[in-house]
Amino acid sequence: MKTIVVLTGAGMSAESGISTFRDSGGLWDQYNVEDVATPEGFRKNPELVLDFYNKRRRESFGAKPNLGHTGLAAMETDFNVHVITQNVDNLHEKAGSTNVLHLHGELVKVRSVNNPDLIYTLTEDNPDIHIGDKGEDGAQLRPHIVWFGEAVPAIEEAMNIVQKADILVIIGTSLNVYPAAGLINYVKEGTPIYLIDPQEVRTNVQGVHFIRKGASEGVKELRQIVGNSRE
Ligand code: APR
Numbered sequence: 001m002k003t004i005v006v007l008t009g010a011g012m013s014a015e016s017g018i019s020t021f022r023d024s025g026g027l028w029d030q031y032n033v034e035d036v037a038t039p040e041g042f043r044k045n046p047e048l049v050l051d052f053y054n055k056r057r058r059e060s061f062g063a064k065p066n067l068g069h070t071g072l073a074a075m076e077t078d079f080n081v082h083v084i085t086q087n088v089d090n091l092h093e094k095a096g097s098t099n100v101l102h103l104h105g106e107l108v109k110v111r112s113v114n115n116p117d118l119i120y121t122l123t124e125d126n127p128d129i130h131i132g133d134k135g136e137d138g139a140q141l142r143p144h145i146v147w148f149g150e151a152v153p154a155i156e157e158a159m160n161i162v163q164k165a166d167i168l169v170i171i172g173t174s175l176n177v178y179p180a181a182g183l184i185n186y187v188k189e190g191t192p193i194y195l196i197d198p199q200e201v202r203t204n205v206q207g208v209h210f211i212r213k214g215a216s217e218g219v220k221e222l223r224q225i226v227g228n229s230r231e
Contacts, residue, residue: 005164065094081097104152112139158183170195194208
């Protein structure tokens with residue numbers, strides 16, 4: 001089976017009702033990144049940050065995968081599909097994708113501020129964390145999210161996966177945020193690259209096949225192009 005590696009961003013979940021970051025009216029129009037998505041912001045006003053992610057988590061629990069997510073999951077019948085996502089929602093998993101690597105963390109998880117390995121999974125009945133909620137180590141819990149200025153622990157694994165791609169697909173990311181945006185440079189020479197996005201996305205890589213559509217329509221077109229070639 002051929003290996004398809006799919007790098008996804010916020011646009012993947014837009015049709016599921018989840019806001020993107022940099023489109024007009026997106027999250028970074030409504031919030032100051034430094035306030036809610038940096039370690040400094042969390043030190044300054046932890047309540048604001050917890051509240052921001054509580055809202056995101058509730059939104060994600062209530063959201064359903066769209067035809068883009070389910071289309072990618074269905075491709076597992078014919079391809080070895082690896083999803084590498086910058087998204088912190090769990091819509092790829094809800095759609096049935098079995099190989100999902102989260103580069104920027106997961107909303108459904110929280111962790112001790114003192115121990116990155118002490119991780120808890122929240123449930124829909126209990127979706128929030130507050131000041132005073134502590135792990136077994138007695139330390140405050142924080143979102144299991146990679147904030148700006150923090151290392152991206154999964155990036156090396158992601159680079160290795162991208163190197164194995166027979167086909168690379170990029171969906172719904174403005175390719176503004178590194179190191180995720182740099183993953184495109186790790187494909188083997190000659191690997192076909194498809195980029196699905198309704199807007200123009202700039203990349204320094206040559207030969208990208210642009211599919212100027214939303215995620216649902218774009219994945220449908222991708223499946224028509226790559227077919228079900230198992231060789
Ligand atoms: N289908 C596909 N793509 C879409 C759709 C849609 N229906 N709607 C919008 N898009 C595209 C936009 O055109 C844009 O190119 O999704 C992209 C979203 O870009 P960003 O908002 O910048 O999101 P992303 O690239 O995922 O951001 C990367 O930045 O702040 C952070 O940590 C956060 O993981 C995030 C990272």
